[in-house]
Amino acid sequence: MGKLIVVACGAxxxxxxxxxxxIRERIAQEGFADVEVKRILMADIEGYLTRTDLVxxxxxxxxxxxxxxPVIQGMPFLIGSQEEKNVLxxxxxDVVNSK
Amino acid sequence: xxxxxxETLIAFxxxxxxxxxxxxxxxxxxxxxxxxxxxxxxxxxxREQHHPTGLPTKPxxxxxxxxxxxxxxxxxxxxxxxxxxxxxxxxxxxxxGLDVSVVFMLANRDPEEQIQTxxxxxxxxxxxxxxxxxxxxxxxxxxxxxxxxELRLG
Numbered sequence: 025m026g027k028l029i030v031v032a033c034g035a036x037x038x039x040x041x042x043x044x045x046x047i048r049e050r051i052a053q054e055g056f057a058d059v060e061v062k063r064i065l066m067a068d069i070e071g072y073l074t075r076t077d078l079v080x081x082x083x084x085x086x087x088x089x090x091x092x093x094p095v096i097q098g099m100p101f102l103i104g105s106q107e108e109k110n111v112l113x114x115x116x117x118d119v120v121n122s123k
Numbered sequence: 124x125x126x127x128x129x130e131t132l133i134a135f136x137x138x139x140x141x142x143x144x145x146x147x148x149x150x151x152x153x154x155x156x157x158x159x160x161x162x163x164x165x166x167x168x169x170r171e172q173h174h175p176t177g178l179p180t181k182p183x184x185x186x187x188x189x190x191x192x193x194x195x196x197x198x199x200x201x202x203x204x205x206x207x208x209x210x211x212x213x214x215x216x217x218x219x220g221l222d223v224s225v226v227f228m229l230a231n232r233d234p235e236e237q238i239q240t241x242x243x244x245x246x247x248x249x250x251x252x253x254x255x256x257x258x259x260x261x262x263x264x265x266x267x268x269x270x271x272x273e274l275r276l277g
Contacts (some may be wrong), residue, residue, distance in 0.1 A: 026246075034215075035174075038238050042242060042245045086216040099178075099179075103179065103180045103181075103248040105249050106249070108249075109249075
């Protein structure tokens with residue numbers, strides 16, 4: 025089965041696109057063929073929580089609740105240094121590998 | 124970028140009481156040149172209440188207020204470099220106020236183009252030394268040429 029990563033932002037500005045760019049690039053470098061990266065609005069998250077292929081949530085918003093899958097705070101993709109971005113990307117690769 | 128940009132879209136060493144004043148000023152200048160509709164400032168301020176655009180960049184915070192594409196006739200970028208910071212709420216946590224020193228006001232006709240603008244800005248957001256360079260420009264023309272160089276504006 026494939027693995028789904030959702031990248032959630034709060035509004036239509038699509039700040040999640042910036043995170044999506046970085047994640048897709050790394051996913052391609054790692055050679056993961058079965059990983060889907062999908063951009064969503066945080067308001068629509070409920071519909072994805074029941075998906076059995078969901079492995080990770082990357083959120084551009086601060087998170088005030090818990091989920092059954094790991095959550096990564098994605099703001100560094102927008103405002104962080106390359107080192108900070110690499111730390112997040114390494115975590116994402118670890119999560120994908122562990123599922 | 125296909126954004127239009129000129130010196131009159133920059134507010135340099137701006138003293139403003141609050142974020143709304145900054146938005147109104149930049150929107151007013153955009154409107155005066157025909158880039159946006161008359162109510163673009165009001166639309167932007169309203170959007171800011173629900174979906175704030177402050178970002179905790181280092182070493183000082185920035186904001187990128189904007190409204191929907193319907194109010195935009197021609198895409199443009201407005202920039203305010205503040206003498207004293209004004210408060211914008213944090214995009215990631217709307218309950219948190221941020222002291223914002225530089226405001227990038229976006230007016231994009233096309234959502235895809237807006238993403239590209241954001242990509243270009245984001246390369247600066249992650250580089251504290253670049254943001255310091257921008258804030259430490261001593262003249263409006265310095266700000267203008269810095270923005271042209273770093274954002275490859277026309």
